[in-house]
Amino acid sequence: MPDPLAELRYELALANRILANEDVLDAFGHVSVRHPKDPNRYLLSCSRAPELVAPGDIMEYTLDSQLVTKSEIPLYSERVIHGEIFKARPDVMAVVHHHAPPFMPFVITGTDYVPVFHLGATGGAKPPFWDQRHEFGDTNLLVVKPEEGASLARAMGKHWMVLMNRHGVTLGGTSIRDVVFRAIFSCRNAEFLLRAKALGEIKPLSPGEVEKAAVISTKTTGQARAWELWTVRLDKAGGTPPRGVKAKSKPKAKPGKAKKKR
Numbered sequence: 001m002p003d004p005l006a007e008l009r010y011e012l013a014l015a016n017r018i019l020a021n022e023d024v025l026d027a028f029g030h031v032s033v034r035h036p037k038d039p040n041r042y043l044l045s046c047s048r049a050p051e052l053v054a055p056g057d058i059m060e061y062t063l064d065s066q067l068v069t070k071s072e073i074p075l076y077s078e079r080v081i082h083g084e085i086f087k088a089r090p091d092v093m094a095v096v097h098h099h100a101p102p103f104m105p106f107v108i109t110g111t112d113y114v115p116v117f118h119l120g121a122t123g124g125a126k127p128p129f130w131d132q133r134h135e136f137g138d139t140n141l142l143v144v145k146p147e148e149g150a151s152l153a154r155a156m157g158k159h160w161m162v163l164m165n166r167h168g169v170t171l172g173g174t175s176i177r178d179v180v181f182r183a184i185f186s187c188r189n190a191e192f193l194l195r196a197k198a199l200g201e202i203k204p205l206s207p208g209e210v211e212k213a214a215v216i217s218t219k220t221t222g223q224a225r226a227w228e229l230w231t232v233r234l235d236k237a238g239g240t241p242p243r244g245v246k247a248k249s250k251p252k253a254k255p256g257k258a259k260k261k262r
């Protein structure tokens with residue numbers, strides 16, 4: 001029977017690799033999407049570096065971040081970030097969690113993110129901070145307990161992005177493409193903001209400008225144009241995910257059939 005989610009698994013694998021290719025994700029960080037037919041489930045890779053994620057790695061989870069089909073395969077320890085945000089925000093259809101370098105100075109110092117160019121509005125006017133220490137004391141900073149994920153989702157509130165002190169960033173979006181767009185352009189904005197601060201006084205977008213500029217990212221023409229570019233860049237880098245669901249590990253070659261060396 002063909003997998004009804006095959007196209008979505010492919011798109012999510014592609015999103016993982018695009019975000020890695022654009023330097024948002026590295027060995028860590030992840031991207032998920034809500035199940036299109038069952039809002040009480042979501043799709044997320046098993047524990048694998050985003051650059052390597054293939055459609056066959058994409059697993060189905062309940063909103064309590066448990067696998068729908070039991071498996072012994074290692075999973076992301078921070079998957080509760082996704083489940084708890086999907087629970088708290090019915091309007092969020094996709095989630096990205098990252099530790100991208102342009103944001104680290106902000107989350108380390110607790111400096112506000114403000115949009116300084118039109119596409120920076122995708123991150124919101126002044127996204128809130130969440131400090132795990134306030135509620136949970138000394139932790140290893142990973143968000144692994146459901147109550148930690150729920151606390152993060154509360155801090156996010158109605159925003160599309162939440163900054164996590166000494167850790168990273170979590171974003172929501174209305175689709176995979178929307179959340180990828182927000183993740184990439186908010187990183188660009190953070191980069192510009194940091195550099196501009198070194199040059200002089202910052203004059204961020206006004207609240208009215210943020211509101212108007214934020215609409216840009218919701219237009220499918222812009223999203224499609226950016227997605228095509230990122231897809232082609234990934235392809236040029238040789239990173240396009242394989243089509244179809246393949247076995248996770250290839251069977252080892254049978255011994256005894258090695259070619260003779262000349």
Ligand code: MN
Nearest residue numbers: 078097099168
């Ligand atoms: Mn993390």
